[in-house]
Amino acid sequence: MPLLPPRWRLLFLVVAALSLPVIAGIVWLFLTGSFDEVHGLVPTGPLALKRWRFLWESIGNRPPIHVPLLNSMVFSVVVSVVVVTVASMAAYAISRLSFPGRSMYLGLVLMLHAFPAVSLIIAIFYILRLLGLFDTLTGVILVKASLDLPLGIWLMKGFFDSLSWEMEMAALVDGMSRWTLFWKIALPLVRPGVLALGTFSLLSAWGEFILPFTLIVSTRSWTMALYLQSFIGEVFTDYRVAAAVGLFYALPVIVLFLLGQRYLLNVYSGGVKG
Amino acid sequence: MKGISVRLEGLTKHFGKVVALQALDLDIRAGEMVAFLGPSGCGKTTTLLMIAGIYQSTAGQIYFNERRVDHLHPRDRDVGMVFQSYALYPHLILFENIAFPLRLKRTPQAEIEQKVRQAADLLGIGHVLDRRPAQVSGGQQQRAALARALIKEPQVLLLDEPLSNLDAQIRLQARGEIRRLQQQIGVTSILVTHDQAEALAMADRIAVFSMGKLQQLATTDDLYLRPANVFVARFVGHPPMNLLEGGFENGHFTMGTLSIPVPSGHLKGGGSLGIRPEDATLDGEVPARVVVIEPLGRETLVTLRLGEMDFKVLADQAARPTLGTEVRLGYRRDRVHLFDQAGKRVAP
Missing domain, CATH: 1.10.3720.10 (MetI-like)
Known part of the structure; x- marks a missing residue:
């Protein structure tokens, strides 16, 4: 890829900086929805499928x-x-x-x-x-x-x-x-x-x-x-389940x-x- | 002749306060091609769209033969129309474009195939029928538009500046083709144009429009030899007619110090005298100075200074004068045009 001209490079940086929080959010959603433990944006536990159980069973008094x-x-x-x-x-x-x-x-x-x-x-x-x-x-x-x-x-x-x-x-x-x-x-x-x-x-x-x-x-x-x-x-939110549902929704x-x-x-x- | 006659009676169109067309009476004979000629905004296209049924007239009637049609929807009038932009349907291939009017009439598929092929071959676009309008040339689009207009064998064919988007060379060719086709089919046709060469070459008769009014309806020859008023005299013919403004007295036309004998001796009062550049010569009696010389190949267009105004003479190439010299302007006595103060033709 050819290098961008200088003023485009600056624009690119600004757009990248502005997009960062959104991208981080999406990455968080993916990680939290998939791994057992996540510190910041670093997964520390094994892959966890149990928070996806909303896919095959009703949770609490919620509908399937x-x-x-x-x-x-x-x-x-x-x-x-x-x-x-x-x-x-x-x-x-x-x-x-x-x-x-x-x-x-x-x-x-x-x-x-x-x-x-x-x-x-x-x-x-x-x-x-x-x-x-x-x-x-x-x-x-x-x-x-x-x-x-x-x-x-x-x-x-x-x-x-x-x-x-x-x-x-x-x-x-x-x-x-x-x-x-x-x-x-x-x-x-x-x-x-x-x-x-x-x-x-x-x-x-x-x-x-x-x-x-x-x-x-x-x-x-x-x-x-x-x-x-x-x-x-x-009072209490299980963000790990919420992230899995959110991912499914998105x-x-x-x-x-x-x-x-x-x-x-x-x-x-x-x-x-x- | 399968064409029908078209009669307009007191046809009028207002757009809000603007009068686009003023009480137009016009008779178009069966099988004839009439050109509506005039500058833009003169009411010619408005008239055409009212005949097509796209505009509602403010007043007046339209008859096809003896049948009154001005209250009918366009689809019940049986007209075919070609537009300046061709107005083909961009999302359909040429075949479907041409077939469209027949499909709306629920014509059987076999008959559609046969008619479209026939029309396309006649117009030389048989090999591009499977392409979309954007994929063919302007000339081919124009022919497709013509084929679409003719496919349902309309009683009246309306052509709205059909040639103005074509290259000069194709235009000449298309001009001849449309005319030949029209005469072959015998469909009554109306051609709207601002190009007098087109009107003169294609039409049987020409209706000259200006300011929402019909100025004259006549054959090409009549229009040229006997223009009804100053507007027509100036508008038809190229280069335009020389018009001298002055007064008539004792068998002479006078303008400033200039006095020219005229054939109709009884005229009195203000008016104007018209002489076409091709009816003027450089071997007469009226002194004038040569200010511009434009060689046109076969002839030379010479501009003379005559009193306060310019006077154009179409001279033989051999008789080309020298710039700045004094010449003697002459004219054919039997070819002068006399108009009264209001601009109306009075003689001969």
């Missing part, structure tokens, strides 16, 4: 691992599908159609995007109770999807804005309705955006803690985040991130044509 795992999967996938579907349609309408209140709606979406969602949690609690959706996965899915939608709509709008008008005119003249035009021309052309937003909301839902923590009580509706949290006690994210980082870059570069 497949329950929160399945719940988390359903939660993330459904949230992601809902966000992508609704955001694409809304964004297409905003980008391409003129309707009364369009600019006001745009402003509202932007404001909602900037709004701290946690401050709504009590109102959300009451609404879900009213709807009979409190303590259900469906309820949390609805809430999480709604909170992710403003970002999704803005992102997808950026992608749709970059499509050529002439191409849509051609599609109309060729005999398409707006609806088929959306499905057969516009949506396939913003595929990078769909994949980016899909991956983004999948990850965001997978890591979501506050909403399930507040809106779910019964253990049968637990997500992985709640399962992990249950190992962190007020693995899918790491895999998905490696697969989807190409698309995720699109989210963070602001919906420039991919």
Whole structure:
């Protein structure tokens, strides 16, 4: 590898220094989850598999691992599908159609995007109770999807804005309705955006803690985040078991991130044509 | 002729407060190719998009034969359209691009195959049908767009600056091809262009637009020999017509100290006199000084200083004068154009 030019070397050092705590945390997670004794970041005991026993038996009065795992999967996938579907349609309408209140709606979406969602949690609690959706996965899915939608709509709008008008005119003249035009021309052309937003909301839902923590009580509706949290006690925490569970919880994210980082870059570069 | 006639009645389009098109009446005959010619922002593309059904007209009616279509969705109008950017679907191979209108009509696969191959071979793109638009040349994209527009055998073919994104050389070739194809099929066509050479070469008749208004609809010859007003006179023809502004009196046109006898002796008041550079000569009576000489190969474009203005003369190569010398400007009496104060043609 050729040597980096001086100013890049400095940048590299800064980035490395900033990343160090995060990397150390991940290494700690790996080591503590795998070895019997760990001093600092140095394993001193033999490999220990007994803290992974949560994989094959229930621990305490917690549900077996497949329950929160399945719940988390359903939660993330459904949230992601809902966000992508609704955001694409809304964004297409905003980008391409003129309707009364369009600019006001745009402003509202932007404001909602900037709004701290946690401050709504009590109102959300009451609404879900009213709807009979409190303590259900469906309820949390609805809430999480709604909170992710403003970002999704803005992102997808950026992608749709970059499509050529002439191409849509051609599609109309060729005999398409707006609806088929959306499905057969516009949506396939913003595929990078769909994949980016899909991956983004999948990850965001997978890591979501506050909403399930507040809106779910019964253990049968637990997500992985709640399962992990249950190992962190007020008085005593067995960090070794917590680390093993945490590692298990993080693995899918790491895999998905490696697969989807190409698309995720699109989210963070602001919906420039991919 | 399988083409249909297109009739526009009082067609008007407003964008907010901007009037893009003002009460346009226009008759296009079956099987004819009409060019909409004008500078950008003159309303020609707006008109085309209203005929296609993409824009809703603010007022007025559009008829295909005797059928009123202005309230119909584009897909129910049976038009084919080629866009300046070609507007091919980038995610589909050329075959699917061309086949798209047929797929929407649920045409059987065998018929689609046969029609697409036929159209592609006719346009010479049969060997690139399995490529995507980005993988073929601009000329091939343009042909694919044309094939897509023609594949459903439309009643009207709309061409929106179809050649402006092509290289000069391919453009000349494509110009001839489109015209030949159009005449062969006999489809009524409208060509929008800002390039007069294109309009003159391809169209049966030309509609000249300016400021959202139709200035003149005429054949190439009429447009050139009898421009309806000063705008058309200046816009059509290259190099443009010389227009002298002055007044008419006693059978003469006067501008400053200059006095030129005109054929229509009855004219009075302000107006302008137009002489095309090719109708002027350097062996007349009006004294003028040579200020610029541009050799064009076959001819020479000579710019003269005439009173307060420049006057261009297209002279024979052999008759090229010397820069700075005094010459005698002449003109063909039967080829002068006279316009009144409002710019309207009054004679001959």
